[in-house]
Amino acid sequence: EDQVTQSPEALRLQExxxxxxxxxxxxxxxxGLFWYRQDPGKGPEFLFxxxxxxxxxxxxxxxxTLTKKESFLHITAPKPEDSATYxxxxxxxxxxxxxxxxxxxxxxxx
Amino acid sequence: DTAVSQTPKYLVTQMGNDxxxxxxxxxxxxxxxxxxxxxxxxLKIMFSYNNKELIINETVPNxxxxxxxxxxxxxxxxxSLELGDSAVYFCASSQGSxxxxxxxxxxxxxxTVL
Numbered sequence: 001e002d003q004v005t006q007s008p009e010a011l012r013l014q015e016x017x018x019x020x021x022x023x024x025x026x027x028x029x030x031x032g033l034f035w036y037r038q039d040p041g042k043g044p045e046f047l048f049x050x051x052x053x054x055x056x057x058x059x060x061x062x063x064x065t066l067t068k069k070e071s072f073l074h075i076t077a078p079k080p081e082d083s084a085t086y087x088x089x090x091x092x093x094x095x096x097x098x099x100x101x102x103x104x105x106x107x108x109x110x
Numbered sequence: 111d112t113a114v115s116q117t118p119k120y121l122v123t124q125m126g127n128d129x130x131x132x133x134x135x136x137x138x139x140x141x142x143x144x145x146x147x148x149x150x151x152x153l154k155i156m157f158s159y160n161n162k163e164l165i166i167n168e169t170v171p172n173x174x175x176x177x178x179x180x181x182x183x184x185x186x187x188x189x190s191l192e193l194g195d196s197a198v199y200f201c202a203s204s205q206g207s208x209x210x211x212x213x214x215x216x217x218x219x220x221x222t223v224l
Binding site: 036099 | 150
């Protein structure tokens, strides 16, 4: 069974204070690792897909990296509008649905 | 130009009732999904439909039945609602079953069973 564990559960940073979120996974035949952002009362918003170890993707202040066991979402010089819950999900070889982690609730204080 | 839409946004009902949630996507995707997000904010896959065929059913009670009249719609019917069904239900869609199947989510339907 595919499993995704995210840490920390919650993270409070000052504006401009860079940090990283962790996503550890076990999956049979990784077909993709996904990062989503979810704001309160809204659906998850797609950020990145990573397919193989060593791959990196960037979008504004966010950078996602992937190894064979985990993924990191690096946030550089965050702003208050980056506050949200960040969800990691994997798609294994046996299913089309995604297996999500419980998310990291990120708060950026001005 | 909403990509994935759901109705209603909020649904409050009594235990034992039957209800439906509708989902529509205008992205031209061929696969649609239903997810349940419980009170602990944990998202879990319930169903997916590809070209009108159910391709996964993650041990969801048979009181839940997805119905897809066409590939742009996937509705969720729930019979004999129970207190534990209270959650936020998200519809999503993607193109294909290959590697590049980023899923796009709707805004969610908050179901409260009293």
